[in-house]
Amino acid sequence: MDRRTFTQLFTLAAGSLGLMQAAGQAQEQDADDQRNAKTGNNLNARGPSSKAVNVEDLRQLAKAALPKASFDYIATGSADEITLRENVAAFQRLRVFPPLMKGVSDADLSTTALGQKIQLPVLLAPVAVQRMYHPQGGLAAARAAAGAGTIYGVSSSVGNSVEEIAAAGNGPKWFQLYVPKDRAVARTLVQRVERAGYKAIIVTVDLGEWKDADQRNRFSLPKEMLVKHLRDVGYDQITDRMSYEAVSEFNANAWDLSLSWEFFDWLRGITKLPILIKGVLRPEDARKAVSMGLDGIVVSNHGGRRLDGMPATIDVLPSIVEAVGGKAEIYMDGGVRRGTDVLKALAFGARAVLIGRPYAWALAADGEAGVARVIKLFREELLNAMVATGCRKLSEIERSLIA
Numbered sequence: 001m002d003r004r005t006f007t008q009l010f011t012l013a014a015g016s017l018g019l020m021q022a023a024g025q026a027q028e029q030d031a032d033d034q035r036n037a038k039t040g041n042n043l044n045a046r047g048p049s050s051k052a053v054n055v056e057d058l059r060q061l062a063k064a065a066l067p068k069a070s071f072d073y074i075a076t077g078s079a080d081e082i083t084l085r086e087n088v089a090a091f092q093r094l095r096v097f098p099p100l101m102k103g104v105s106d107a108d109l110s111t112t113a114l115g116q117k118i119q120l121p122v123l124l125a126p127v128a129v130q131r132m133y134h135p136q137g138g139l140a141a142a143r144a145a146a147g148a149g150t151i152y153g154v155s156s157s158v159g160n161s162v163e164e165i166a167a168a169g170n171g172p173k174w175f176q177l178y179v180p181k182d183r184a185v186a187r188t189l190v191q192r193v194e195r196a197g198y199k200a201i202i203v204t205v206d207l208g209e210w211k212d213a214d215q216r217n218r219f220s221l222p223k224e225m226l227v228k229h230l231r232d233v234g235y236d237q238i239t240d241r242m243s244y245e246a247v248s249e250f251n252a253n254a255w256d257l258s259l260s261w262e263f264f265d266w267l268r269g270i271t272k273l274p275i276l277i278k279g280v281l282r283p284e285d286a287r288k289a290v291s292m293g294l295d296g297i298v299v300s301n302h303g304g305r306r307l308d309g310m311p312a313t314i315d316v317l318p319s320i321v322e323a324v325g326g327k328a329e330i331y332m333d334g335g336v337r338r339g340t341d342v343l344k345a346l347a348f349g350a351r352a353v354l355i356g357r358p359y360a361w362a363l364a365a366d367g368e369a370g371v372a373r374v375i376k377l378f379r380e381e382l383l384n385a386m387v388a389t390g391c392r393k394l395s396e397i398e399r400s401l402i403a
């Protein structure tokens with residue numbers, strides 16, 4: 001066969017492969033519709049998110065769907081957004097070196113997280129005020145995570161009570177704790193989390209958001225959301241009858257912003273649930289967490305929403321993995337936008353990643369269907385990346401894949 005004929009045939013084949021893929025996608029969508037009709041699931045497989053092919057598409061949809069102040073609240077970072085940009089840029093700087101001819105055409109994406117079987121190593125990070133992005137808020141996110149077989153990290157500030165979220169979907173959930181100053185309230189909250197069947201507690205320790213966009217937009221929660229939030233946490237003295245100023249002032253003083261390591265002794269004393277610390281960037285802090293018997297570490301800079309100038313999480317991940325030496329599970333978040341980013345994080349030793357903005361945008365764009373869509377996109381991209389690098393299972397994703 002001469003070279004021209006070969007090229008034509010190849011191009012034709014590639015073209016028909018594209019058509020076959022499109023036909024396959026249409027069939028898959030019909031199957032999704034039928035499944036949803038049968039299960040009474042309120043997923044709309046033909047909703048706005050169904051055409052999104054990547055996270056950026058979902059970001060655009062969210063931008064069109066949300067008022068500017070709400071969109072900016074999700075999307076922006078603190079101060080000059082150095083850390084926000086670095087989280088993404090650092091992933092993009094890493095190169096993947098696929099070994100050839102490994103005979104791999106499919107891969108198993110399942111793993112465990114603190115002993116819990118999950119279907120892919122992508123978890124939903126705790127994200128606040130989700131009812132502001134979609135009326136179903138955290139309830140929709142809980143259902144989508146359950147449907148995809150992954151863990152939903154539920155923010156203390158999600159906008160629903162721990163019980164409401166637990167009732168929404170029976171998938172595994174971790175509760176992210178912002179610590180109420182009133183330790184009696186904190187204790188009761190932790191007990192409620194246990195009773196509601198959550199599998200672990202994430203304590204977020206990087207506190208204090210400082211975002212220019214929010215100041216410029218005079219971003220603030222509607223009174224109804226703030227009142228419900230405080231009452232959901234257990235501050236029963238807050239009522240609708242209070243003025244907005246009074247509720248805001250109460251909120252400003254309700255949280256413990258001066259945590260120290262002893263807090264974990266207190267928490268360990270009141271719960272048997274596994275405990276993770278979120279916000280670790282320094283190896284010595286990771287070692288301290290291990291020495292205190294914590295079960296997991298989330299390497300995080302809060303998605304660039306806290307102190308600007310902190311390093312990209314993927315850049316510090318290897319040093320944390322080395323410091324911990326397998327004595328606790330290590331997770332990371334910040335800037336994960338592609339399946340290849342998940343591959344890179346796992347190659348550097350993360351057990352799994354968490355995504356924040358990607359699913360917040362998806363939720364805003366299309367509720368439960370949007371969140372289901374973004375998880376599916378990560379699943380497909382990671383599968384593709386694993387097949388291309390010859391990895392049959394997650395444990396085969398090795399450090400040597402990444403330059």
Ligand SMILES: Cc1cc2nc3c(=O)[nH]c(=O)nc-3n(C[C@H](O)[C@H](O)[C@H](O)COP(=O)(O)O)c2cc1C
Nearest residue numbers: 074125126127128155204302303333334335356357
């Ligand atoms: C809108 C928004 C709200 C957030 N709220 C919380 C929160 O309540 N608690 C928390 O621990 N982290 C919160 N985070 C941080 C995320 O858990 C996560 O660390 C971060 O989003 C990861 O970066 P990414 O957005 O680049 O994926 C929030 C992030 C966003 C975008």
